[in-house]
Amino acid sequence: MAEWHEIGPAADMADGHYQSVEIDDIPLLIFHLDGHFYALEDRCTHDDAELDGGTIENGCIKCPRHGACFDIKTGDALSAPAYEPTDSFECQVVDGMIQVNLA
Numbered sequence: 001m002a003e004w005h006e007i008g009p010a011a012d013m014a015d016g017h018y019q020s021v022e023i024d025d026i027p028l029l030i031f032h033l034d035g036h037f038y039a040l041e042d043r044c045t046h047d048d049a050e051l052d053g054g055t056i057e058n059g060c061i062k063c064p065r066h067g068a069c070f071d072i073k074t075g076d077a078l079s080a081p082a083y084e085p086t087d088s089f090e091c092q093v094v095d096g097m098i099q100v101n102l103a
């Protein structure tokens with residue numbers, strides 16, 4: 001069953017950017033990429049570090065510590081030294097507000 005949480009106005013996040021939020025003690029990064037919104041747990045599976053502060057490159061977030069890349073749409077680890085995906089969560093925009101499903 002879906003468990004939608006409101007993040008904030010979609011209009012406040014420019015395309016190609018992301019923001020960090022915490023919901024129910026889960027640190028998240030919310031991305032606006034090519035007109036769509038995506039959410040990943042803010043956790044690099046290489047060393048449990050934050051991905052916040054990393055750069056967006058070719059649809060991936062690049063870990064600021066050792067450079068592992070995670071697919072923003074799926075959370076898949078696409079390059080060493082990370083090999084396990086980070087959790088991804090469904091997003092939607094309702095009445096102009098970004099929502100994330102933590103179910």
Ligand code: FES
Pocket residue numbers: 044045046047048049063064065066067068080081082
């Ligand atoms: S902690 Fe992210 S690549 Fe090492």
